[in-house]
Amino acid sequence: MSIGAPDFDHMVYVRLIEACNLHCEHCFIPNNPKRMEMPHIEAIPAKVRTFATPGSTILFQMHGGEPTLVGVEFMRKVVVFLRAELHDYKVVFSLQTNLMNFDQRWAELYREFFDGVVGVSWDPVIRRTRSNKTDPNLDFEERFWSNLQALQAEGLEPYIVITATRILMEQFRNPADLIEFLRAKGIRHVHFERLTRTGYAINNWDRIGVTNRQYSLWIARFAMAYSQYVATPRDHFQDLHISPLDGLLESVRRLRRGERGGYGCLSGACDTRFHTFDDGGYYKACTALTSESNNRNAVGVSVAQPGHLTEMREERQQDCLTCQFKPICSSGCMATPKTDESGECAGGYTAFKLISQQMALSDQPSLIAIAG
Template structure:
């Protein structure tokens, strides 16, 4: 549920175009009304505040949306958020994260060289993640797998996240959307990716920081499903996607949007 299309950062891989996204904010009442019409009386729903940067929206609108959806869904509705945490944390932010985000954790993101414009921004993000941990707020960090990232030691990344109080990390594949279309050099080669995934397994399988990607891989082995699905980018070797325009891709996510 995107509260805005714009952001206070301008990451090189951003699929919504960073600071160039439309400077608009969601209508809390209309959005909640639309979502509430999905209620059947016995179903569940999870709502994720997203953007752009979702916390750029007025706090009153965020609280109103929460109230209007909870009034209808009650305990069958949870709220989560994915925020860049690169802004001055105020008491109202801590209140919102601690009292109104009940979907499990506050999600944030970190990426080497393509996210923060300077060391001041990076330090602000680090301080904020530590602050949330201090207040008992669980954080999960999404990391995009870039050409620069696969040059790093996965263990050093896990240790760095652990030092900030981050409970879980999850790795994501880049998509050819938004700013990423303007920066093709940030995409890693498949061979480098394959080698890095194996190194991650060898170096971090017993690390105290939870790794959503590795957990999903191990679950496939446990369930005997290691010959299907997107498995450690093995889809590039066994799945061919024919796009509507006749082009062929290795992954359905690479299908053209125009």
């Protein structure tokens, strides 16, 4: 099992509450009063048994909104119930929190049910404790890093999720600066999340939005710098793992060996192995495609009918048949246009091309030449 992204047969998002205590410019689930109660939770095990066989690994991702707003005791009641009702499965829990509510009670729960790993969302500039966009987000930054230190002092491991916005890319033009920033904070596990034009991000796209090509170039450049970083011995070396960089690099290595298989959203696993529950019931897709904001999705994907997402994926892949990277790419996130105004595909053809070209120059995936 890998930290922050454990292996699973099915990932089940449990959108406990859609209210939030922050105001973020990129959120794909607009702040609203929807909330799950125990009757909603009690319906989950029976549904899980319709798509997963006993003995398989079910990863429950507690999601929101801000999931800690349901309170420690309700969260404990939920995880205890799910583990007991699905005792013949391997049940694993994770969550995504903005850390504003962290205290000793949450620390105890994370140790007991979340294996001491806490998924934590952080983004520069675009997260605020007040809705006023003139708020420089200093209050959020101060509280976040203070609570992160408190979390680490409890012996817990943060898994930091950072959204790849235009603001992030401009603030950290040199990938090495962001790597060193994270190391200085004692962070060892990071995931860069692809920004989708859904929810609040639609209205803020001119400020924070990133085209497919911009993302592809940035993630390739970061992969190059990261690959150089992990290959270079240094004093007091700190183990660092960044997703999807690890997966992208390994995918290209597989392709070069004549093997198949993508990583994360590029694997297509979301079409059949991702599920969402909220107070409205069950949806066969990830939470990025099943929130109410999906009605305003730039792509317009509908997941109302079982199998519909798989059919859309197959149709979307028709013009991928001649792509050299098709064996390791499913065509990208379905919440992102296949090809946008930049002319780049959602799968990140340019990123794969740059990484592949550099690997061809060296047996070591350091990518030093391009990174420099």
